[in-house]
Amino acid sequence: MAESFGAELAEQLRQNVGDALQAVSGADLEWGTLLAQILGQLFVSIIYLGAFSGGYLILISTVRLVLGKHRVETALFIQVRSCLRYLAVLGALLFILAQFGANPRVLKAMARAGFMALGFYMTWLIAGRLIREGMTRYKIDVSIRQLVENLFSVIITALAVVTLLAQFGFDEVSIVAGLGIVGIAVGFAAQSTLSNFIAGITLLIERPFRIGDWVTINGQDGKVIKIALRTTWLRTRDNIFTMIPNDSVASSDIVNYSAEGVTRLNIPVGIAYKESAKAAREVLMPVLLAHPDVLQGTGMQPRVLLRSLGGFFGEPGSTGMDHAR
Known part of the structure; x- marks a missing residue:
């Protein structure tokens, strides 16, 4: 019974498919x-x-x-x-x-679009390499390089999309107008992202800091490792990665410790009242003078000074230690 039912079902499916194809053809x-x-x-x-x-x-x-x-x-x-x-x-x-x-017309359009896409890709490779080499030769700042490379990629991509769609009969003017309308709609829908993008361009132009600088932004201390169009990336001294929106960076106070070269650090060290400040200085100075990261040039010599007398870290007295790095 099961076999007869299966045979009847297969025959019915064959007949239905045949009727559908016959109706189409x-x-x-x-x-x-x-x-x-x-x-x-x-x-x-x-x-x-x-x-x-x-x-x-x-x-x-x-x-x-x-x-x-x-x-x-x-x-x-x-x-x-x-x-x-x-x-x-x-x-x-x-x-x-x-x-x-x-359809032969579709095949011709696909062939033209395919070769044009390859041409845009090769243009992106060659022109991008020439731009990078030129900026490297003229020692353009790394943050400006990122801005130029990103803008170049966006322009090439937009031109490629418009050109490829035109091969299939789409009107270039209509495509550009449509992209403009979509851009306006996206701008209203993503005002935060757009403000971060504009703030990122402002930061790359004004350059309050550069890649590799140590800064304080919104209470975050760290080394600038990347300035993107939407966010600024920091790595703290504890090797913690932080991303800060550029809109927040542009509207906050920025402290750049690397803008003028070396920076003097004040490290407070507490000692007890009964201890001698002179003895503490004699212990700390050899350590500072022997450390490879402490500068020893004129005006940058490490110093150990008595700053104040008072409670510090639970101790009854304190000293201050300055050194440049």
């Missing part, structure tokens, strides 16, 4: 012909995939021989390999879609 459907056509297309598609994969492997092997063993792990080889892989995938996709009867 408007002609009598022959299952044998359809199956042979599908298998033939799949077989040809596999041949195309094998041909493009084999061509890709041959080209990669040729590039390996040309560049040599010592250059196969360089950035140049990785970029060349990515471009060849992209071309192989694009070619295989176009041939397979053509095999399944895709």
